[in-house]
Amino acid sequence: MARAIMIQGTGSNVGKSMLVAGLARAFRDRGLRVAPFKPQNMSNNAAVTEDGGEIGRAQALQARAARIAPRIDMNPVLLKPETDTGAQVIVQGQRFATLSARDYAREKPKLMSAIVQSFQRLGADHDLIVVEGAGSPAEVNLRAGDLANMGFAEAAGVPVILVGDIDRGGVIAQIVGTQAVLSDADAARIRGFAVNRFRGDPTLFDDGMTRIAEQTGWASLGLVPWFHDAWKLPAEDVLDLSSGPERGGIKVAVPRLNRIANFDDLDPLTSEPGLEVQIIEAGQPLPGDATLVLIPGSKATIADLEHFRAQGWDIDLAAHVRRGGHVLGLCGGYQMLGDWIDDPDGIEGRPGRHPGLGLLRIETVMKPGKRVRLSAAHHVETGEAVTGYEIHLGHTTGPDCDRAWLRIGDRPEGAASADGRVRGCYLHGLYGADGFRRADLARMGAQSGISYEASVEETLDKLAAHVAQHLDLDRILELAEPVA
Structure with missing residues (x-):
């Protein structure tokens, strides 16, 4: 029992x-x-x-x-x-x-x-x-x-x-x-x-x-x-989300959205010794020396897009792209990068058509019915395997989807600009795959120095030893009672 x-x-x-x-x-x-x-x-x-x-x-x-x-x-x-x-x-x-x-x-x-x-x-x-x-x-x-x-x-x-x-x-x-x-x-x-x-x-x-x-x-x-x-372990709560150590190397800037969601994509990047992940708070500009601006997922894409503009981040992001910087939008961040977000049924508030950031030639239509699934994919350019998950509302189409840079089974996934510097997709968990992360960082001038999944396992083992050393496990087991 x-x-x-x-x-x-x-x-x-x-x-x-x-x-x-x-x-x-x-x-x-x-x-x-x-x-x-x-x-x-x-x-x-x-x-x-x-x-x-x-x-x-x-x-x-x-x-x-x-x-x-x-x-x-x-x-x-x-x-x-x-x-x-x-x-x-x-x-x-x-x-x-x-x-x-x-x-x-x-x-x-x-x-x-x-x-x-x-x-x-x-x-x-x-x-x-x-x-x-x-x-x-x-x-x-x-x-x-x-x-x-x-x-x-x-x-x-x-x-x-x-x-x-x-x-x-x-x-x-x-x-x-x-x-x-x-x-x-x-x-x-x-x-x-x-x-x-x-x-x-x-x-x-x-x-x-x-x-x-x-x-x-x-x-x-x-x-x-x-x-x-x-x-070194995945952050649970938005309160735990903070900038990584100052290490030098390339900088990844992440604007903190009001309704940021599924930000576990950042955990492997924060663990990389050659990267500096900087969380950009409201009222702060996107840093001019960032190599990559990563726009994370959102539980309220349209409201967070308005918040993004209110901080002046849309202007900073346009300047970043003109300087030759890289941009990655994930899930809600992907939707924001397009020309339009159409919400005819008012799923996120008042029905309407909202202009996006215009960095990808795509449009998203919000529709009832959430896609929630684990997904196995591969990176089109390198063939590297990627595993992750999808959890989103909305369907995205447009000319830049013809440059899909992932495939989930037989289905193309994601969109990219003509020069490949602005990309987006619905698949979370990309950077947990060591091979893909190594290849993607290399194209931005950085090297991967860790095996992320092995690092998580090692840290869990250390945590268990830490807890076992300092808590009375025998007494805790004695105090546990049968499930009725």
Whole structure:
């Protein structure tokens, strides 16, 4: 019978996703069949499963850590923000609806049944489920109808470990204060605590760990030092998206769109020692010394195109092209590079026809029905194999599509300008393929110095060893309880 344990945090971005990935690999290395699970996630950085569903990118990485394929049941509810007040709701991998926050609250009882169903299906196939919460259980104003933390823990009967982030400061108050605001029943679900992201001599916090244990009555499960190789793993959240190290070599400029989506394309580039990836924030110009401007995907292409123009990036991009620079648009970024984006049904807002950046002779028509699939392709020029995924609305045609630079099976994919310096496509994950990345960087005057997939595997192994050294895995396994 499968057992389960849930990792909740004292706040957002305290390192829950990373710890779950580390635990998944550490317990898998002990011979257990492990599955990750997150009842509700909010992210526009989605992954595609083999059966054509969407889940959070973090759960896909955690599945990889557990050495299994991602499944829709690992993240049964995914919220993909489209505006400040509304989000597309993905349930068990498929689009359910686009809802305002108020309307979503009314749907929560239905969604809990789907969440528990997915959780139980995972339990039938695995020995251990490591569950990740979202945000913090201390947000007691959201407790009624909660799907992400104590609401799920109560519905599924899962014990909880609470994690605090000492790097933020005030970690004793984080943990003790969480207990203080919880109901007695919710506080009783927490069986232990851990402190994450410690820097320095860990013995200096021995008294702190003792004080938390005495104050709460919870088991002390470990003090986890900062994991310095975390940047080598795919970023989960837009909050984690930042410029890479200043290394010299060629510069890749990436404008941060308001609704940036599926930005995992940047991870292999950030890992390259001969590249400097620079995230360009709103109000900053695109740098004149960039070799490549990469326009990433977007959850709201037309709105982000307006945002792009509002920053003056359209002017900067035109100057970049005149200087002989390279441009790559992926998914929504690909659509922006064309002459027109036509939205006759108002899928992204008011119906209308919107001028694009005019750097590719293409037009996109937004149509209902999202393409979500894993895809195997090859690069036409070099024959290099590429694997990735498609996740988009819209159909793109035009003269520059005659210079498609990828093929997915028998289907041409992408478009390129006559000189080949401006390109776009719908396929995410291109740069994860070492051969293609090596060839593409070479044409821009850079060399590839890594095997990306091997680097991710090595980092996951290091993370598992790190977690195993600093957390009490035997005690955590004892605290896990059978899936009902």
